[in-house]
Amino acid sequence: MDIYEALANKSIRNGILRSLRNLSPQVEKNLQEHPYLLEYAEELKKAKVEVLENLDFWIDKASKILQAKGVEVFYARDASEARNIAEKIVGANKIVVKAKSMVSEEIHLREHLEKMGNEVLETDLGELIVQLANDKPMHSVIPALHYSEEQVAEILKKIGVNGKNAEELAKGVRIFMRKKFLNADVGISGCNALSAETGRIFLIENEGNIRLSTTLPKRYIALVGIEKILPNDELALKSVLVQAAFFGTFPPTYINVNEKVDGQEMYAIFIDNGRKVTEFREQLLCIRCGRCQLECPVFQNLGNVWGGSAYGGPMGVVWTAITEKRSEICFLSTLCGKCREVCPMKINIPEMMRKIRRLLKKSFRG
Amino acid sequence: MNLAELSRFVEILRSHNVEVIVSTDAHKELQNFKGNDFVITNALSADERTGIIFMGGFENRKNASLAEHHIVVLKAEDIRKDVISAYNFASSKSNCIFASSSPSKTADIEGKTVFGMHGPRKLTVILEVKEEV
Structure with a gap:
């Protein structure tokens, strides 16, 4: 278009x-109702400015803490490197469940993994609609805002979901996607904020798809734009709360604080792609x-x-x-x-x- | 936490479509839930101002994410004045922190809110208090 x-x-x-x-x-x-959020935003901005002035230091610090916790860490200089790293981790002929992530859109990861013979599913409802329509997200948080209920009903028929209204359609997608979550080999998410203090990845959402995508598969990949690093958990939490409040849904239904756990392989791919040298x-x-x-x-x-x-x-x-x-x-x-x-x-x-x-x-x- | 603060906290949760049961005996309340479509999690803490409830543990997160009906037991004494204190309190007790503030929902189709998108369709909080209120 x-x-x-x-x-x-x-x-x-x-x-x-x-x-x-x-x-x-x-x-x-x-x-x-929550005026302290403006103070959080100011504090966050100050911290982000400081991190960006010493980005190498913070990338190194975050990488070391992640590695110490057993996370395999990669650094991708550009989109092509990021895709190749992800491809090696995922392999071929896998079921991949993906949380909505703008950085994954930026590196065109889904299309690449599909070419490698994987079944890759966007799990956020709006993002799934966009994927099935072979479209691109119309907004970074509300990707399918430009489709009517009738159009969505038509699009979702491609995966055998039938319904007349938002409620029926959402119910159908829940049933369809639940099977995919339970059988997925790999889960992929972005990162709303990363704490360099603990290596914890903070992600907010309302649907529950991120929680399922990053919890059920035995292999989990987090895509981390290098600007998402913050010095500690407190600032990471403030960041996701400010993000939710300024989008308009506060508090977020879910806050996920992901970290390496026994029984799950975890990979973090730091993505530069022009960030470090930008004007x-x-x-x-x-x-x-x-x-x-x-x-x-x-x-x-x-x-x-x-x-x-x-x-x-x-x-x-x-x-x-x-x-x-x-x-x-x-x-x-x-x-x-x-x-x-x-x-x-x-x-x-x-x-x-x-x-x-x-x-x-x-x-x-x- | 005084009675007015407790009432306000309950109202916040209810405004998020959370079912709230206030009781001096959470164990007794749990006996009223029959069937096998629910999962029970003991909360680590909560934020008085937002109703965000923190829990911990990977298995708990997995079970809670798959549940149709998520029942959370929260002790009133674990409610904190602000979200950062609540997070720090939870984090001091467990790893793999996760938080919920309402049932799963989406508004991705024409902005129409639908509950039970991928996570629990229903969230019940049993708020355990020390004295009858």
Whole structure:
């Protein structure tokens, strides 16, 4: 889908505005009822800035503690290396259950593992819908917001799930997916925050699919963007709570604090993919709450079509510049500043948009 | 924790669609649950302000994730004033910490909330108190 098709596709705009209407008042309510979350956000930003200034130190520290606990640790410089590492761990002809993870979208892991002959299933309902529709997530937290109930019913028929409404469809997917969870060889998740103090991986969710994906299989792989490292458990916990509150669902239904346990092989793949050398380091403060996307007037019309192969919206334009390339899509920004205003980390996205524009103009001139 | 704080905590849980039973004898309450579709976990701690309940242990996490109905026994004395204190208290007692605050849910289809997506459809908290309230 290109931007003209996205503009003509009313379901994108309707889905985004519906999500905005549902979630925006919730964010306000969360912050009114739990004002300490704003203090957590400030504390978190300070810690993240310090970690990013000494990233090598923190990667080393986190790697050592993970290894001491029996986790096999890898470092992937780019997406291709990350895919190859994951491929070696997973092997072929396996059943793989995957939790929703934007970093896995970034490295296009599912498609790669499928090519290796594995059955790879997205276990988050929205992400499963997107996978079956051969689409890409329309929003980083609400991937299938652009599909109607009727369209979802049609898409889910591909896996034998029949139903007339959200409740029946969800019930069918639960039954279908439960068999997959119980027979899965490998579970894969992303990482919302990693504590360098204990090597614990913090993940929040509402459905329970992450808990099942990372608990039932005998082999578990955590994909860790290197910017997700935090000094200790307390900050990691604060990070996931701020993320949930600014997305709009607080408290999260589940908090999973994953670590190496007896009877389960655990692997951690640190993913650099442009992060360490980026000119847009401030974007690495992002905790992926997706708030800037829903509030952005351009995103409201184009969704994630305004973006790179994985990330879209205001944060997505900058993330794409970090992980893929600087793209002309930055010229679509209105520079209104709403993204910065609503960001829990107060990331100055408009300034980075301007910088991408300057660099692109310079390259155009040769 | 005084009575008003306890009431507020119960109200928070109920607003998350959690069934709450307040009792001086959790063991006795558990006898009322029949059948085999439920799993019981002893909570390590909880946060008074959010209703987040912390539990621990890999086997407990596995069993809780697969349950249709998750029953959690929480002692009122293990409730802490804030989420960080609650986490630290839980973490001092067990590894593999996990937390729940409501039944499993999704809103991925047109923003419509459906309970029981992949995890427990029902969450019951038996809140054990020392004196009759």
